[in-house]
């Protein structure tokens with residue numbers, strides 16, 4: 001495998017190689033390259049084709065629901081930012097995203113309400129996922145629930161390999177996690193004649209919802225759209241590879257590893273889409289109570305000696321919002337709440353009136 005920071009292609013990691021002692025060292029070396037130089041990889045042979053195929057099957061059916069049916073699980077009804085939101089209701093990098101999405105999560109009760117509203121406000125992000133209110137067959141509901149549970153397991157296995165690839169003991173990152181993982185099922189519409197070319201499916205961003213993201217590109221192999229930014233400032237296509245999951249690093253992991261592992265900027269553009277594009281993004285949950293000090297101090301000693309590739313980020317990456325990295329908020333939960341409120345301002349205004357103005361003004 002070619003190992004350079006100015007990558008022009010996304011590395012492929014074959015997970016089955018971790019089970020064979022003769023191939024495992026090479027796998028870990030490849031994984032380390034991905035983590036320190038690229039921030040993105042394709043994961044193949046992950047043994048989850050049953051649940052990924054089920055999601056690929058149900059996505060068109062889910063998005064074919066009528067607007068009224070979609071409204072039965074509207075995001076606006078959820079203080080946990082879980083449910084359906086239509087095109088152009090989410091904002092990234094100051095622009096509306098042309099995509100519609102259903103957001104789900106690990107089944108949970110309303111943690112903040114259950115605690116008598118005594119805990120910090122960010123705890124309110126965790127709550128019921130609206131899967132049972134979806135006006136669909138139990139088969140579709142089952143596919144969503146099984147997908148979340150299978151991806152939760154995979155993400156734990158993957159994380160222990162990541163730790164090993166970075167010369168840490170396999171459980172080193174476990175205490176940073178929460179057991180509340182999020183899943184976004186997404187449909188990007190085909191561009192139409194009234195839209196400009198290069199419409200924003202989702203604007204340039206670093207993932208802020210999770211520790212690692214596991215993305216299923218759920219349309220055919222010809223349906224591109226996802227691109228990542230390398231250090232030269234070039235946008236590199238992440239063309240779909242059948243049977244793969246795309247894995248990338250979230251912002252909190254960049255903080256914990258002192259920039260050794262970068263949360264790479266990415267976007268989805270619609271200009272090449274002849275048809276719609278479906279995807280499913282699973283975000284491995286981070287413990288909301290994780291403090292900035294804990295995040296920066298726990299592994300400082302380990303990562304101090306590493307070369308964080310002191311190269312300046314590409315110009316386009318410098319404009320990307322990163323509140324946790326800037327150190328503005330004491331806990332990761334609070335920084336995530338701010339991000340959610342700014343991304344879905346209508347939901348924020350309805351449920352988080354007391355902090356809405358402050359978060360909106362804080363640029």
Ligand SMILES: O=C(O)CCC(=O)C(=O)O
Pocket residue numbers: 184186202207215226266267268279280281
């Ligand atoms: O749909 C995709 O391919 C990427 C989605 C994404 O980057 C996100 O939701 O964070």
Ligand SMILES: [Fe+2]
Pocket residue numbers: 205206207213266
């Ligand atoms: Fe993303």
